[in-house]
Amino acid sequence: MHKSSASAVPVFKLYGETAAWPTPDLIHCESIPERSRLHDWEIKPHRHGDLVQLLYLQGGSAELEVEGVVNRVQQPSLQVVPALSVHGFRFSQDIQGHVLSLALPLVEQLSTVLDSPPLSHAVCYPVAEQQRYMDTLFDSIAEEYSTQQAGRELMLQSLISALLVWVGRRSQALMYAETQNQDRGREHLQRFTCLLESHFREHRPIEQYATELGISAAHLNALCRRLAGQSALQLINQRLLLEAKRCLVYTAMTVNQISDSLGFSEPAYFSRFFKRGCGLSPKAFRQQR
Template identity: 30%
Template sequence: MAQPARLEGGAEPSAARLIPIQRLAQGGRWRVEAMRAHSEPCLLWFTRGQGRITIGGVTRGYGPHNAILIPAGVMHGFEAGPQTHGMVLFFGRNSGIDLPMTVQHLRIREASKQAELSAIFEAIQRELGSDKANAARAAQHHLGLLGVWLERQVEAASDEAPRPTASKRLAARFTQLLERDFRTGLGVADLAESLGVTPTHLSRACRETCGRSASDLLQDRRLFEARRLLADTELPIKEISRSLGFTSPAYFSRAFQHRAGKTPSAFRRAG
């Protein structure tokens, strides 16, 4: 069975980590741009650059001083060019921090609020990297303050948030189902049937919300997992193929090469 999504090689960490966005992409832009989900919530804090981010099947733009909270299990990917700077805070599994349960995209326009968030990030980073007594407890308290800061910003922005369209609601339901079942070998027709819509209607909704078909989102998610397993584990290719629901290693190799430009073996050697 496929292993849970993780950030880097080795077992997925369970404690909080604060990592520069540029470092996330060091192993290949696919590590941030391809569709994936984490088993813990994370907060993206963009301080410079701009691009597009797709969360739950909905694409939107991001720019400097955007804070984006992505709950655990929510499929996402974002552009990270040379001018993109900022930090990603992974809260860890079962952190105990009270956080909003839905995706939040906050555009922090006030300089005072930007300074508040930057100060909290600096305090968390300082304690996470400290060997002083009770540093872990201090970091936990700062994480709690961050949770309060987020709640206040969400409450302040709630009146401005538009109601999601029917297409956005369907795309969100589809990506939730996709994240659960992408390893099973089910196709778009099967997932559309589970959602009570036709494949054509589902793909139309996805194209409207993120400019991509439902099939493209499904294959992108499977390809990310295939790349991750090839790069970060020593699982045999035939086992990776089986774990992702492909009918045979040969079919997996053809599908991988079509989208990645390399065979699974060549991709692993290049890593």
């Protein structure tokens, strides 16, 4: 999708419309094909000043971009589009699903009973095993919206409240999972640091450390980059370099002895390693200190 500058992004009530809100109950519901078919299955980047939208994709595929984040969806999913967020969509011609637009006053009113506002962040939630429930919920909302039966407003608010509870629960579950992953990541990094302290002289491959931790080498590298800002190999090399500096400053060991004590196959290799990491040869570093 093409990105647009904020000043060039149109602001609509509903996509392609500048008319007043079509219903008095602060809700609008339509099928995804109903509007996207009119625009060749592409909704170009735009935003709504006072609307929150929920796109429920039941079938087909879509490319959903919200605030620069693109989700390519091929499974039943629910996309939250907060107010004022720039968004654009591209749908397959066999797309099935619903678009539910909620005016901010209604969202704020219904959110007061929830622990945290579930519609303030752009998230795409996979529906997975709860598809039957979501199908029923959105079908009920669409049917109630299109008829004028007694108690329509109350029924719509009740159904949308159930939907917001679902989104709120999924949001909390995601936050909990992220916290758990962060905690496990820190635990893995701490264990890696301990293993490194015991074995850095052995020049172990990263795969061996990862195996002892019960994770892949790629996962270990990703954890090190995310939590320590460096790759696993960089951390290993830094530990070796630190020990080499300590030996050069605080002992009378020769460069050859230091090289041997740190597990290098030959002093020339150690000297190249040290100069690459420190900018000075071992001898020059010792003289400078």
